Amino acid sequence: MLLDHSTVRLGSTSRASAGTPAVPRRPRPRAGQAPWAGRYSGALTAFESTAAAVAAGLVLGTHPDARPDTSLFWASLALVVVWPVLLHATGAHAERVFGTGSDEYRAVGRAGFVLLAVAGFASYAADLDLSRGLVVGAVPALTLGSLLGRFAARCTLRGLRAQGRCTKRVVVVGRGTAALELVDRLRRERFAGLEVVAVCVTPGDRDRVTQVAGVPVGGLDDVLSLVGSLGADTIAVTSASETAAQYLRSLSWQLEGTGIELLVAPGLIEVAGPRLHIRPFEGLPLLSVEQPRFEGWQRVVKGGLDRVVAALAVLLLAPVLLGVAVAVKVTSPGPVLYRQERVGVNGQAFTMLKFRSMVVDAERQLDALRAQNASDGLLFKMRLDPRVTPVGRVLRRLSLDELPQLFNVLGGSMSLVGPRPPLPGEVARYDTSVSRRLLVKPGLTGLWQISGRSDLPWEEAVRLDLRYVENWSLAMDLLILVKTVRAVATSSGAY
Numbered sequence: 075m076l077l078d079h080s081t082v083r084l085g086s087t088s089r090a091s092a093g094t095p096a097v098p099r100r101p102r103p104r105a106g107q108a109p110w111a112g113r114y115s116g117a118l119t120a121f122e123s124t125a126a127a128v129a130a131g132l133v134l135g136t137h138p139d140a141r142p143d144t145s146l147f148w149a150s151l152a153l154v155v156v157w158p159v160l161l162h163a164t165g166a167h168a169e170r171v172f173g174t175g176s177d178e179y180r181a182v183g184r185a186g187f188v189l190l191a192v193a194g195f196a197s198y199a200a201d202l203d204l205s206r207g208l209v210v211g212a213v214p215a216l217t218l219g220s221l222l223g224r225f226a227a228r229c230t231l232r233g234l235r236a237q238g239r240c241t242k243r244v245v246v247v248g249r250g251t252a253a254l255e256l257v258d259r260l261r262r263e264r265f266a267g268l269e270v271v272a273v274c275v276t277p278g279d280r281d282r283v284t285q286v287a288g289v290p291v292g293g294l295d296d297v298l299s300l301v302g303s304l305g306a307d308t309i310a311v312t313s314a315s316e317t318a319a320q321y322l323r324s325l326s327w328q329l330e331g332t333g334i335e336l337l338v339a340p341g342l343i344e345v346a347g348p349r350l351h352i353r354p355f356e357g358l359p360l361l362s363v364e365q366p367r368f369e370g371w372q373r374v375v376k377g378g379l380d381r382v383v384a385a386l387a388v389l390l391l392a393p394v395l396l397g398v399a400v401a402v403k404v405t406s407p408g409p410v411l412y413r414q415e416r417v418g419v420n421g422q423a424f425t426m427l428k429f430r431s432m433v434v435d436a437e438r439q440l441d442a443l444r445a446q447n448a449s450d451g452l453l454f455k456m457r458l459d460p461r462v463t464p465v466g467r468v469l470r471r472l473s474l475d476e477l478p479q480l481f482n483v484l485g486g487s488m489s490l491v492g493p494r495p496p497l498p499g500e501v502a503r504y505d506t507s508v509s510r511r512l513l514v515k516p517g518l519t520g521l522w523q524i525s526g527r528s529d530l531p532w533e534e535a536v537r538l539d540l541r542y543v544e545n546w547s548l549a550m551d552l553l554i555l556v557k558t559v560r561a562v563a564t565s566s567g568a569y
Contacts, residue, residue: 250279
């Protein structure tokens with residue numbers, strides 16, 4: 075993101091041109107961390123200290139020479155103190171990482187790596203008699219346990235945020251359209267913990283924004299007064315020209331010492347952190363955006379893992395596959411499998427397999443049902459579709475009808491994780507931006523699967539697919555697979 079360096083207004087045009095904008099009184103200084111964040115961090119520290127104590131106890135309990143006069147004994151006891159300290163040092167307890175993003179997990183991973191490296195080096199360099207159980211057993215297990223604990227804590231925190239608790243109060247600043255888009259995004263993604271309490275926009279947008287925002291609306295020179303009166307602790311600024319360069323610099327100066335967080339939303343909404351880097355050029359910080367990678371060693375690894383995991387899944391789920399096939403066959407006339415042409419990577423067509431969940435002549439009945447289409451996009455959706463068989467309704471609710479797509483993954487036409495596989499009719503109506511979904515293999519699951527499935531509006535489903543394409547990584551795939559289990563268990567958006 076390159077901020078516009080043109081002169082912008084803080085107050086009236088006359089004050090800006092004179093170069094002496096009125097400076098509102100600063101809000102009162104606040105504590106560096108919200109009360110809920112302190113309690114949340116304390117709970118995590120207690121859990122991680124307990125986990126370290128359990129790991130140390132297991133090491134001492136299983137080692138025959140764990141006496142109080144040995145280095146192993148004292149190293150195990152030190153683990154209880156060192157592990158929480160390392161987690162704090164690597165930023166795993168910073169408020170900004172709680173509840174969203176991958177930085178929290180990376181911080182835990184860094185702490186585990188540092189602890190493993192230090193323990194291994196100290197054991198070798200100082201000739202300490204540290205058992206392998208401590209170095210290669212307890213430390214990795216402690217790291218994994220802490221990651222699982224963080225995941226459970228994050229699920230709890232997101233549940234609280236869905237109830238409006240454990241959130242930050244945000245004032246959104248920017249042009250009317252950009253500010254409203256940011257407000258809408260923050261309200262949709264409540265798990266981020268940002269509650270919009272006011273909007274500050276340019277004079278020409280103020281009336282329009284007031285009608286739809288549902289919160290107090292002020293001008294660009296009202297930001298700090300609204301922050302003080304509403305008790306906000308965060309200011310989120312869009313990348314429009316009126317909120318760039320001079321204005322943003324002045325605003326950041328006025329926030330010094332207040333404890334209020336200043337966030338700047340780049341225009342690259344769907345580009346995530348791993349592709350964004352700050353590049354300083356002679357004191358001028360520029361935002362460097364890496365190109366998305368659609369090939370390379372990670373893609374080779376992904377392809378190999380897809381086939382290995384799909385093969386294992388077919389073997390483990392063979393009884394389920396056989397049981398579903400028998401249920402479909404004996405309860406409804408017609409084939410067990412439903413074959414449908416879909417479009418895969420680079421526009422190549424392939425035959426996607428599913429267990430048949432509808433009557434045989436479902437396609438011929440489609441025209442008569444189009445008037446009842448509940449979709450706002452290119453897909454046909456109907457919550458109570460009369461073409462779905464009784465067994466098919468159960469299969470769809472549990473996503474069991476999708477299991478034959480494991481054979482598509484084995485054949486290489488699909489991946490375990492990716493965008494939703496589109497129909498040829500959909501692709502024919504794609505514009506250039508939506509066509510980017512075809513740059514990677516479609517997936518058996520994806521961001522659309524864990525975010526509401528059929529309940530999602532068309533534009534939201536497309537946005538999620540494009541986000542995946544732009545920001546794909548092996549870590550993201552793993553996270554989506556984990557969340558798919560929860561989505562399937564709750565039957566969210568499945569009909």
